[in-house]
Amino acid sequence: MNRNPDYHLAVQDFQSAHLRAKLQGVLARITGRSNELLSYEDIASKLKLQGRSDKGIQTIPVDAIIGSVGRYADFTRTFLPRRAGDLQRWANVKTALDPAGVGLQPVEVYKVSEVYFVMDGNHRVSIAKQEGWKTIEAHVIEIQTDIPLTPDVQPDELIVKAEYADFLEQTGLNRTQEILDLRITIPGGYQKLLDEICTCRCQMEQEDQTACSLQDAAESWYRDIYLPFAEAVRERGMMRWFPDRTITDLYVWMTEHRGDLEKELGWSIRPEAAAEVMVQSKSRRATAADSKIGSWRKARLLNRYSEHLFRDILVPVGKTAESWDALEQAFRIAHREEAHVHGLHTVSTKEELNDPEAIAIQNQFQRFCEEEKIQGALAVEVGEPTQKILDRSTLTDLIVMKISYPPSTGIKLLASHIRTLITRSSRPILAIPGGVSNLNHALLAFDGSPKSKEALFVATYLAEQWKTELTILTGL
Incomplete structure (x- = not known):
């Protein structure tokens, strides 16, 4: 029997941590929010992880450790011990631990995006979390992925992330040089994007009278359709009407309703315009914001130089x-x-x-x-x-x-x-x-009013891009 008083204190700490693990399990069932430690094997399979590089010994944030290799069922999401049989091992590790963590053997982890999975050292991480450590020394092996993972990711979100990985692999967008952000928060959205790309592919084949690969069509869709839409959404601040959603969520929503909107209007409209109309239909404040003098100029500030x-x-x-x-x-x-x-x-x-x-x-x-x-x-x-x-x-x-x-x-x-x-x-x-005028000459009456500022914006664009001769008339 171990008579070391530090060991007895460690046993008490384990029992307290084990009890909290049980309480967390009850709370998780009530709230519906998982407290499960993530399985590296599950993540690797769903996100199609491949390629690795040894990053050596690093100091990593303890809160970014969210999973384990093989022992994910033995601890909660916060690394509280679930198995009563771990008492002796857990208490021995803590007893041998320097209060300041000096001399602690580095744990071994996989790094995937912004999070870490423990290969060796689960008990050390568990104790570090309970002691409130901010960082811990670790031997890091980084696993390559195109899918962003953050410490707050939930198991049900992995369904969408798995769909994201499948979408990138199927379209070949994971092989492009561009930094992509096509995150979606709702399952099923990537199939709709794939349908869009297939339509784009058919149009390209008809126009060019030659075969087009899915990757070429996906790159064309991303560059010529999605990016202009995303830039317009950001410039116009549309996402403030959709908290906790992404630009790609809005794009998917737009594609679902654009056809009906075009039929109703009798016009073919651009994706960003369709999104703007749908935003306005959902919010009177959005309608008022877009109708405000100066809203169009602010949304087009970058366009005057780039397109x-x-x-x-x-x-x-x-x-x-x-x-x-x-x-x-x-x-x-x-x-x-x-x-x-x-x-x-x-x-x-x-x-x-x-x-x-x-x-x-x-x-x-x-x-x-x-x-x-x-x-x-x-x-x-x-x-x-x-x-x-x-x-x-x-x-x-x-x-x-x-x-x-x-x-x-x-x-x-x-x-x-x-x-x-x-x-x-x-x-x-x-x-x-x-x-009809060729707009070779323009006369601007400028009095500093909001409307005259709009006119100045258009007039200077014509002078810069069309080489229109501009005369400005103002009063003192």
Whole structure:
């Protein structure tokens, strides 16, 4: 029988820790939050871990140790001892331990992303955790992975992470040089991404008339579709409406609803615009934020240097021939900006939606777009023209419209409401009083107001990118 008083204290500490392990188990069942120590073997299988490198002796954070190789069932997530039979071994290790930890043999661990799994030294880690140590010496072998793991990861989250690993391997995105962040928090999302990539692959094969690998299609999807979406979401601060979710979650949500939205609007819209509309439908605060003067400029600050500023152009079209001048102007801009052109024709009653005249306008608009080789479509809506333009403008970057005096009927009626549009629209408006312009010269009246700052933003973009000659008029 061991008469060492330190050993008896260690036995008492073990009994206390063992009791707390039982209490943690009860609490875990009540809350539904797992207190299980993670199995390295399970993680290695699900995340397809491969490749390793010896990092030598390092000082590692104790709280980042979340699993074990082979002994995951013997301890809780916080390394409290579960087995009463571990008493003697646990107490002997603690008795031999210097209070300051000096001379402690380094434990051996696998490092996976930001977390560690114990190969040898489970009792030492258990005691270190109970003693409140912040760090411990360890011989570290790092295992390569593309999947992020953090100390707070839960077992049920590993299902999604396993899907992530499968997705990266299947698409070949784990072999690219880019640093990817396609985290999803809800199971099943990666299949939807894979469906998107397969659609992209079919389109590429049709356009190029040649076979395309899934990896090439995935890289094209990531570069040309997902990244612009992610950048727009970040720039516009959309994620503040979705706490505890990721940008990829929002993308998956958008893909599920984009088709219905396009059918409802009668337009083909970009993923980031679809997300913006859906965010607004969920939150009045989001709608108010996007309608605020200056919101469009702030969301496009980076675009003016990295890409075209006007990606989507709205053109109200009426029954009169002169209303089509705005469309011609929009085509001029669309060619320079590689933009989509979206037409809007408003009618007073639902019966007029299928009126031959409205259908003829829609067909004529489509014919003009095809002749100009511009992507576009015209939607016919029932309602007050000014309000419908304002509603649709949030999907676009520029409103181009014909202004005729004196006010009359149809599109001319808008001239009497131009002040309302200018006051309430968060998007820039290009009013066409006469013929089509190449925008070679621009005159800016600047008074320091929010609207004049918006105009200055557009004018300086035209001066920089289009080489438009700019004259600024201001008063003292």
